[in-house]
Amino acid sequence: MTERFERELMRGSLDLMVLSVLADGANYGYLIQKRVRDAGGDMIKLQAGTLYPLLHRLEADGVIKSKWDHSTGRKRKWYELTPAGRRRIRDQALQWDKYAACIQRILTPALAALPAK
Amino acid sequence: MTERFERELMRGSLDLMVLSVLADGANYGYLIQKRVRDAGGDMIKLQAGTLYPLLHRLEADGVIKSKWDHSTGRKRKWYELTPAGRRRIRDQALQWDKYAACIQRILTPALAALPAK
DNA sequence: AACAATATATCGTTGTACGATATATGTCAA
DNA sequence: TTGACATATATCGTACAACGATATATTGTT
Numbered sequence: 001m002t003e004r005f006e007r008e009l010m011r012g013s014l015d016l017m018v019l020s021v022l023a024d025g026a027n028y029g030y031l032i033q034k035r036v037r038d039a040g041g042d043m044i045k046l047q048a049g050t051l052y053p054l055l056h057r058l059e060a061d062g063v064i065k066s067k068w069d070h071s072t073g074r075k076r077k078w079y080e081l082t083p084a085g086r087r088r089i090r091d092q093a094l095q096w097d098k099y100a101a102c103i104q105r106i107l108t109p110a111l112a113a114l115p116a117k
Numbered sequence: 118m119t120e121r122f123e124r125e126l127m128r129g130s131l132d133l134m135v136l137s138v139l140a141d142g143a144n145y146g147y148l149i150q151k152r153v154r155d156a157g158g159d160m161i162k163l164q165a166g167t168l169y170p171l172l173h174r175l176e177a178d179g180v181i182k183s184k185w186d187h188s189t190g191r192k193r194k195w196y197e198l199t200p201a202g203r204r205r206i207r208d209q210a211l212q213w214d215k216y217a218a219c220i221q222r223i224l225t226p227a228l229a230a231l232p233a234k
Numbered sequence: 235a236a237c238a239a240t241a242t243a244t245c246g247t248t249g250t251a252c253g254a255t256a257t258a259t260g261t262c263a264a
Numbered sequence: 265t266t267g268a269c270a271t272a273t274a275t276c277g278t279a280c281a282a283c284g285a286t287a288t289a290t291t292g293t294t
Contacts, residue, residue: 005129005209008250009216011281012125017220020227030241039223043216050282052243057281074241074290086231092122093224099126099160100217103134106156107210110137114203125281128250147272167251169274174250191259191272 006043014046016092018054019085022064026080029055055079063088123160131163133209135171136202139181143197146172172196180205 014036021027021035029051036046055077058064063085069076081089131153138144138152146168153163172194175181180202186193198206 004249005132005212006216007282008129009212011128011250012122013220014282015122017223020223023227023230025230028241029243036223040219041215043212043219047283048242049244049284049286054281056243072291076241089227089231093228095122095126095160096220096224098158099123100220102157102160103130103213103217106134106137106153107213110140110206111210113140113142114206121280124251128281131251145272146274164252165273166253166255166275171250173274189260193272 010044013096014050014054015058016089016096017044018051018058019063019081019089019092022079022081022085023089026078028069028076028078030076032079058085127161130213131167131171132175133206133213134161135168135175136180136198136206136209139196139198139202140206143195145186145193145195147193149196175202 017036017039018032021032021039027035029048032055033046033048033051036044036051040046055064055066059066059079061084063082064079065082066077066079069078134153134156135149138149144152146165149172150163150165150168153161153168157163172181172183176183176196178201180199181196182199183194183196186195
């Protein structure tokens with residue numbers, strides 16, 4: 001039940017989280033996954049099977065671009081933000097704040113109306 | 118694009134919004150929809166085709182219960198919270214706060230890292 | 235040699251939100 | 265009085281994101 005809730009919560013903000021990690025500088029999938037997981041504590045368990053298609057989608061959207069790195073034995077695909085990506089972070093961050101404020105506006109009086117536990 | 122983002126954002130928190138409206142007292146679908154839309158400003162366009170299945174799902178979950186009202190010409194199905202519903206609001210409100218804090222924790226430094234527009 | 239960690243990728247399943255559509259009653263103006 | 269609009273609930277097919285499982289290959293550890 002709680003897992004379902006968390007999973008659905010992630011939808012719509014996961015893109016923004018990944019883009020935010022890239023705002024800190026170029027990075028590759030495996031490390032991005034770790035960064036998001038660390039930031040998420042026990043809330044966000046980002047799966048590889050979620051992340052890689054997500055990165056492909058963002059690239060197809062033109063908000064990130066990639067470059068293969070074969071210099072090490074393990075090949076890595078580095079991603080970085082495009083100008084459109086930076087714009088999207090700013091836009092979606094505003095959207096997110098507006099959305100969160102809206103939830104709070106509904107939630108706060110509701111909790112107040114609930115009988116004290 | 119932005120519409121897509123908003124749509125996905127709603128997932129996972131829409132149940133909580135509907136339950137929150139019911140925390141204010143029993144209500145029926147059509148008015149619940151209005152309440153959520155009003156609270157959401159231009160962010161949340163809750164569709165009837167979303168709401169009614171959602172209410173059925175919540176009832177099947179045992180967090181709300183319904184009663185038909187035929188006293189007026191237009192029949193209305195009134196919903197109210199069950200004790201499990203009140204518990205769920207409290208639980209998911211905590212989850213939501215945790216989640217929102219986590220997004221902020223990622224978002225704030227990212228925005229700071231972005232070149233000033 | 236066996237196993238864990240690193241690293242990317244795809245595939246089928248699940249579940250939610252959407253728009254369209256259906257149905258029916260009440261209200262108000264032309 | 266007829267037509268339009270708001271009220272009121274419901275279902276259906278579609279789209280799509282996140283999941284878990286699986287595949288593949290390299291590097292580090294025991």
